[in-house]
Amino acid sequence: MSAELPNPSDASDSKPLFSVADPRVLRTLDASLNRAAEGLRVVEDYARFIRDDALLTEQLKRLRHGLAELGRVFPWQDRLALRETASDVGVSISTLSETCRASAEEVCIASLERSQQALRSLEEFAKTVDGAPSAGFERLRYETYQIAKAIAAGQRGSDRLASARLYVILDGSGSLADFSALVTSLCQAGVGVVQLREKGLCDRALVCFARAMVTAAADFPTLTIVNDRPDLAVLAGADGVHVGQEELSVHDARAIVGPQRLIGVSTHNVEQLKQAVKSGADYVGLGPTFPSKTKRFESFAGLDFLREAAVTTSLPAYAIGGITEENLADVLATGAQRIAVSAAVTGSAEPAEAARRLLKQLAVR
Numbered sequence: 110m111s112a113e114l115p116n117p118s119d120a121s122d123s124k125p126l127f128s129v130a131d132p133r134v135l136r137t138l139d140a141s142l143n144r145a146a147e148g149l150r151v152v153e154d155y156a157r158f159i160r161d162d163a164l165l166t167e168q169l170k171r172l173r174h175g176l177a178e179l180g181r182v183f184p185w186q187d188r189l190a191l192r193e194t195a196s197d198v199g200v201s202i203s204t205l206s207e208t209c210r211a212s213a214e215e216v217c218i219a220s221l222e223r224s225q226q227a228l229r230s231l232e233e234f235a236k237t238v239d240g241a242p243s244a245g246f247e248r249l250r251y252e253t254y255q256i257a258k259a260i261a262a263g264q265r266g267s268d269r270l271a272s273a274r275l276y277v278i279l280d281g282s283g284s285l286a287d288f289s290a291l292v293t294s295l296c297q298a299g300v301g302v303v304q305l306r307e308k309g310l311c312d313r314a315l316v317c318f319a320r321a322m323v324t325a326a327a328d329f330p331t332l333t334i335v336n337d338r339p340d341l342a343v344l345a346g347a348d349g350v351h352v353g354q355e356e357l358s359v360h361d362a363r364a365i366v367g368p369q370r371l372i373g374v375s376t377h378n379v380e381q382l383k384q385a386v387k388s389g390a391d392y393v394g395l396g397p398t399f400p401s402k403t404k405r406f407e408s409f410a411g412l413d414f415l416r417e418a419a420v421t422t423s424l425p426a427y428a429i430g431g432i433t434e435e436n437l438a439d440v441l442a443t444g445a446q447r448i449a450v451s452a453a454v455t456g457s458a459e460p461a462e463a464a465r466r467l468l469k470q471l472a473v474r
């Protein structure tokens with residue numbers, strides 16, 4: 110077991126130290142503090158080196174430091190004195206599943222679970238020590254659940270949207286037949302995602318368009334998303350739903366769409382982006398970048414937001430708002446790799462050709 114003891118010179122004099130009367134309890138707390146910290150370090154390495162995700166890495170680092178801070182209330186000299194690795198009956202017991210992992214994701218999940226178990230143990234045994242920070246360990250355990258959700262969602266989004274660089278937003282203003290033909294032609298062009306975004310139809314008509322989109326895309330890898338309405342996404346059998354800042358939360362949308370469907374969230378600044386990642390969004394929209402012919406905006410997140418987002422999260426992120434063939438190079442120069450557009454495709458006389466040209470520009474990077 111590696112020593113995750115605080116450096117004695119770091120120990121804050123102002124921290125109350127709890128002397129644990131029962132040495133067996135202190136030994137248990139010591140082992141669990143180490144196990145939790147080690148597990149969190151593995152997950153942090155996964156976030157940092159495998160996912161290359163600054164936001165998750167920062168969250169995990171903060172969590173690990175929070176744990177070390179709570180652990181400082183148990184005198185480190187006593188903890189060290191009680192370590193008896195040689196006579197620890199648990200040291201030589203390992204299950205087959207611990208010696209073999211199928212992927213880095215599995216390593217991450219196993220380590221996160223190990224940390225959660227250790228935190229639970231800390232929480233329970235700390236209750237036997239008067240004044241020890243049992244509630245603090247509980248809080249950290251809940252934070253690990255949130256991180257697990259963000260990691261799983263990021264994985265789901267990254268897997269399913271891996272090659273989806275172009276996302277096209279369509280309305281339902283024309284006939285159902287024309288709409289179906291348009292969806293098919295965009296799928297044939299290689300568009301990664303199509304979204305039905307229609308504010309002016311009654312629910313009965315809207316679900317017809319949603320079903321038409323799903324049917325038209327059925328033979329293609331193109332994913333289908335319904336804007337604003339998780340209920341209609343499920344009814345139509347779409348791949349997911351997109352929600353804005355004033356619509357259902359990811360938590361509530363997830364309750365409707367279930368664990369497999371994608372949930373995308375619109376974000377307009379870094380705080381919203383961080384919140385979307387934390388809440389378990391599978392992908393995010395980043396905008397508005399430029400003035401749009403599709404939707405009016407008072408203010409613009411612009412290219413700076415795209416630059417910030419590119420170094421903040423590894424979640425699939427779609428720059429949106431007024432993006433055209435002409436300004437796409439500026440968008441890509443920020444580090445953005447994916448775009449969502451409406452007018453640049455639907456406003457063209459030949460939407461599928463417009464999509465092909467955008468895809469060509471996107472593929473260059």
Ligand SMILES: Cc1ncc(COP(=O)(O)OP(=O)(O)O)c(N)n1
Pocket residue numbers: 276278304306336337351352353354356373374375376393394395404427429449
């Ligand atoms: C991919 C994508 N990004 C952003 C939006 C905008 O969603 P929202 O802010 O909820 O605004 P409305 O589209 O509902 O007017 C989107 N639809 N898709």
Ligand SMILES: Cc1nc(C(=O)O)sc1CCOP(=O)(O)O
Pocket residue numbers: 278375376394395396397398400401402403404429430431432449450451452453
């Ligand atoms: C619907 C929508 N939401 C945006 C956001 O920034 O959240 S921008 C936008 C309009 C996207 O259409 P176009 O490509 O025609 O500008």
Ligand SMILES: [Mg+2]
Pocket residue numbers: 336337351352353356
């Ligand atoms: Mg919306």
